Amino acid sequence: MEGDILNLGAGLAIGIGAIGPGIGIGLLGAKAMEAIGRNPEAAGPIQTNMILAIAFAEAIAIYALVVAILIKFV
Amino acid sequence: MNKILSTLSKIILNPFFLGSLFILSILGGGLGAALDLGFLSAPFAYISIPAETLYYFKSEGFLFEFLNSAITNTLLMSLFTILTLTTISVIATKKMKIIPTGLQNLIEFAIEAMYNTCKKIAGEEKGKVFFPLVMTLFLFVVISNWMGVLPGTGTIGRIETAEEYCHHQKEENNLVHDVEFKIYKSNGKLASTMFGYGTDDYLMKSEDEKLFKNDDIAHSKDSDNLICSHHWLEHDFADAKKIRAEELGVQNFDEHYKVGILVPFFRGTNSDMNTTLALAICAMVCIHWWGFKYLGFSGHAGKFFNFKNGPINFFVGILELVGEFAKVISFTFRLFGNIFAGEVLLFAMAFLLPLIGIIPFIGLELFVGLIQGLIFSMLTLVFASIATVEHNSDDH
Numbered sequence: 001m002e003g004d005i006l007n008l009g010a011g012l013a014i015g016i017g018a019i020g021p022g023i024g025i026g027l028l029g030a031k032a033m034e035a036i037g038r039n040p041e042a043a044g045p046i047q048t049n050m051i052l053a054i055a056f057a058e059a060i061a062i063y064a065l066v067v068a069i070l071i072k073f074v
Numbered sequence: 075m076n077k078i079l080s081t082l083s084k085i086i087l088n089p090f091f092l093g094s095l096f097i098l099s100i101l102g103g104g105l106g107a108a109l110d111l112g113f114l115s116a117p118f119a120y121i122s123i124p125a126e127t128l129y130y131f132k133s134e135g136f137l138f139e140f141l142n143s144a145i146t147n148t149l150l151m152s153l154f155t156i157l158t159l160t161t162i163s164v165i166a167t168k169k170m171k172i173i174p175t176g177l178q179n180l181i182e183f184a185i186e187a188m189y190n191t192c193k194k195i196a197g198e199e200k201g202k203v204f205f206p207l208v209m210t211l212f213l214f215v216v217i218s219n220w221m222g223v224l225p226g227t228g229t230i231g232r233i234e235t236a237e238e239y240c241h242h243q244k245e246e247n248n249l250v251h252d253v254e255f256k257i258y259k260s261n262g263k264l265a266s267t268m269f270g271y272g273t274d275d276y277l278m279k280s281e282d283e284k285l286f287k288n289d290d291i292a293h294s295k296d297s298d299n300l301i302c303s304h305h306w307l308e309h310d311f312a313d314a315k316k317i318r319a320e321e322l323g324v325q326n327f328d329e330h331y332k333v334g335i336l337v338p339f340f341r342g343t344n345s346d347m348n349t350t351l352a353l354a355i356c357a358m359v360c361i362h363w364w365g366f367k368y369l370g371f372s373g374h375a376g377k378f379f380n381f382k383n384g385p386i387n388f389f390v391g392i393l394e395l396v397g398e399f400a401k402v403i404s405f406t407f408r409l410f411g412n413i414f415a416g417e418v419l420l421f422a423m424a425f426l427l428p429l430i431g432i433i434p435f436i437g438l439e440l441f442v443g444l445i446q447g448l449i450f451s452m453l454t455l456v457f458a459s460i461a462t463v464e465h466n467s468d469d470h
Contacts, residue, residue, distance in 0.1 A: 048191070052456065055449040059404045062411035069123065069414075 010072040017064020024057035092430075099429040114428045121418055125149070125346040126231075126337040147338055148346035151227070155218040155343060188212060188451070195452075196459040200368075204458050207360050211353065212451035215344065219413060219443025222342020223436055228417060231338035344413040344446075347406060354405035357454045358398065365461035373464065401457065405450065412446050 032050040036043045085091055100106060102114030125146035166177045174182050188209050193201035221227065343349050365374040376382075378398075380391035416439045423431040 045194075048452065051445065051449065052452055055408065055453065059408050062408050065411045065415055066407050 006071055010068040013071060014064050014068040018061050021057045021061035025054050028053050028057065095430055099427045099431060103428045104425045121421065125341060128337065146346065147341040148343050148349060151221060151340050152218060152343040152349060155214060155221055159213055159217055185209065192455060195455055200459060200462060204455055208451045208455045211357060211454055212447050215409065215450050216444055216447030218343035219446060220440060222345065222413065223439045227340040227342060228338045231336050342413050342417060344409050345417050347410045350409040351406045354402045357405065358402050361454065361458045361461050364458055368462040369464060409446055409450060412442055416442055
């Protein structure tokens with residue numbers, strides 16, 4: 001019983017935690033595409049900055065993942 | 075030779091061949107185990123967050139207390155990474171040519187690309203200063219990530235038995251307060267035992283399958299499936315096993331319940347949080363060193379301890395100070411989380427779809443490894459260039 005609730009908690013932690021970063025990365029990708037479409041010469045710097053910003057958004061999903069791993073295994 | 079290759083690729087790319095391989099892997103894998111098939115499936119690997127220890131150092135004397143440490147598989151892998159990088163750079167620079175070819179060309183391309191990025195982001199002068207650290211971090215992270223995907227990493231190793239484990243914990247750490255040793259029934263394929271010390275639980279896999287062939291109870295940690303449990307401190311391990319063998323009605327406990335965990339010889343360096351934390355601390359120390367160097371002591375420390383412009387700016391400064399520690403944590407967990415999650419993903423796919431399921435995910439892991447290396451080095455560069463610029467130049 002306790003194990004079941006722990007598993008559920010781990011699943012919910014990463015599941016809910018991945019929603020926000022998912023939306024954020026989607027927005028970043030969309031805006032970067034738009035920017036590249038408007039100004040194809042600036043594709044290089046836009047890509048670099050997009051990857052950096054995605055890394056920040058993704059970090060939050062990683063925090064959720066760490067919490068899920070801690071719930072599951074520790 | 076070419077003819078053989080083309081015939082081979084024709085066979086491999088044949089839709090019928092691929093389809094039958096796919097069906098075979100579904101039926102033979104972990105999914106097929108529910109239908110009593112699963113003829114190809116391996117036991118699901120035990121996932122351990124801390125790196126497994128290969129060798130313990132035990133030294134006597136007060137002065138050598140710091141040597142009481144262990145060689146872990148991730149440490150070994152990081153040493154191999156360093157060796158690989160050194161070898162590559164020596165080979166590439168042995169016969170240098172004005173017009174580079176081959177390996178020298180590749181290395182020069184990578185270094186030039188990163189050098190130009192450094193100069194573009196941090197400026198001509200600072201870029202030259204930041205470049206060595208940024209490139210080192212990039213190369214180390216990327217090569218160690220890629221070496222973690224090599225076949226054999228995480229799969230080839232030795233079995234550490236329960237006795238060995240307990241012995242190590244007792245000898246080296248004096249941490250064994252109460253080891254609980256449990257054996258669970260499983261779904262016919264494998265039996266697992268679990269024993270923990272402190273808060274850690276260790277799941278161990280039985281090599282003996284026959285005993286559990288007829289038990290179709292799903293593998294779980296429920297107490298219904300518990301068939302053996304004892305506490306380490308109650309008896310000596312051998313005594314306890316003798317008692318359990320009598321209770322279970324078997325002659326020799328070890329013959330029927332041979333248990334152990336796989337300790338791989340190699341494991342991806344960055345799936346150990348110690349490595350990523352060390353990299354993050356090195357990067358942040360260098361960043362602040364440059365901050366002090368370019369802005370002077372009061373200039374850089376003044377960003378965090380701001381007494382001049384009223385209480386609000388003081389609290390903003392304190393928040394920035396907290397943010398510097400958050401950067402270390404986010405560096406650490408971003409790299410660790412990505413690489414560790416990738417390893418677990420590969421384990422899971424190898425378990426669910428043996429033969430072919432792992433192939434696209436290896437490609438994904440190579441990509442993730444490159445991107446994580448890029449992110450680590452780029453963030454270091456960006457943080458360094460932010461730290462060396464006066465923050466509050468706009469408020470007069």
